[in-house]
Amino acid sequence: MKKPLVGTLLALLLLGAGAAPAAAQTVQQARPAVRAVDFAGTVALSNCSGSVVRTPGSQPADPALVLSNGHCLESGFPAPGQVLVDKPSSRTFGLLNSAGTKVATLRASKIAYATMTDTDASLYQLTSTYAQIKSGYGIDALELSATRPVQGTAIKVVSGYWKRIYSCAVDGFAYRLKEGAWTWKDSVRYTSACKTIGGTSGSPVIDTATGKVVAVNNTGNEDGARCTDNNPCEVDESGNVTVRRGINYGQQTYGFVACIGAGSKLDLSRPGCALPKP
Structure with missing residues (x-):
């Protein structure tokens, strides 16, 4: 797993933190x-990266969701076979604008879903709605x-x-x-x-x-x-x-889209939802 602060700072000293990103791919005219693509909607965790995300059917008044890895949980790595659903969390996230400047601190209300089985993903539900993030900071969620x-x-x-x-x-x-x-x-x-x-x-x-x-x-x-x-x-x-x-x-x-319903509710019994279950 791409864990931070384990040899990473040394690597940056050796490679140069300001190294230019790899050359962009040629844009297909078709x-x-x-x-x-910029930093708007991405977030910084205490130990990882993430992003505010929505599904195609998400509504402005729905609680916003943050996507990251299962191995980035504040409680440590989930065990093989372990799936966490609706666990309380007050974790905070630094919201970035397009330039990569932190413009807000967002807070979780719960871990909606997390696992390292079959996939390595976590979804946090926030105390803020998509509309509140948009009106307060001018930032849209990234669409899954x-x-x-x-x-x-x-x-x-x-x-x-x-x-x-x-x-x-x-x-x-x-x-x-x-x-x-x-x-x-x-x-x-x-x-x-x-x-x-x-x-x-x-x-x-x-x-x-x-x-x-x-x-x-x-x-x-x-x-x-x-x-x-x-x-x-x-x-x-x-x-x-x-x-x-x-x-x-x-x-x-893409598998998350079928599992998230109205109000950002993650429902593993929804038709087409194939995410690992507890």
Whole structure:
């Protein structure tokens, strides 16, 4: 997992915190960008990155949601097989504007959902509504895409923790991604240009053509080790293992759309909802 403050500050000293982001992908003329990708709507957690997100059906008066990783929880990593639903939380998040400047502190009312089983994701419900965030700070939530991303999609990984944007593309998908005790399904593999670091965990992965969130950044193979902590490996349908040193990954988020109903209520029994259940 891309944990912050574990070798990250040293890495920045060695590599340069102000290093230029990777070259942006060529914009496809057939799919013009709907909006520029910037920091608006992203958040900084105490130990990770995240973003204020909504579904296509979200209403202005609904409580806002923040997306991050399951391994970014204030209580520590969920155990394999553990799924948390509707757990009280008063965690705070630093809301960023388009320039990456903190404009507000948002507060959670609960952890609506979190797990590291099959995926690595957390959803916090806030005490603020989408309308309150928009009227108070002029910032819209990022929309979760309802469809699975495809290979070759140009993406940006936007870290609120480091205020850095990484540009690359979807290189492909890992049938299973295994890291230590945890296994994730159908993970997004980035091309090598997205050299994400500790603290970028939980960053939204944004399709640059639609401006929608297609995944949440979560890990990468740091040392070339095989299936260990901080060194995930890919496992195919036949059980063959592939190690890709220096390659980073995210977990798809389209599956959340079917599970979130009116009032930002997460309902794991909704038709089409396939998220892991407690």
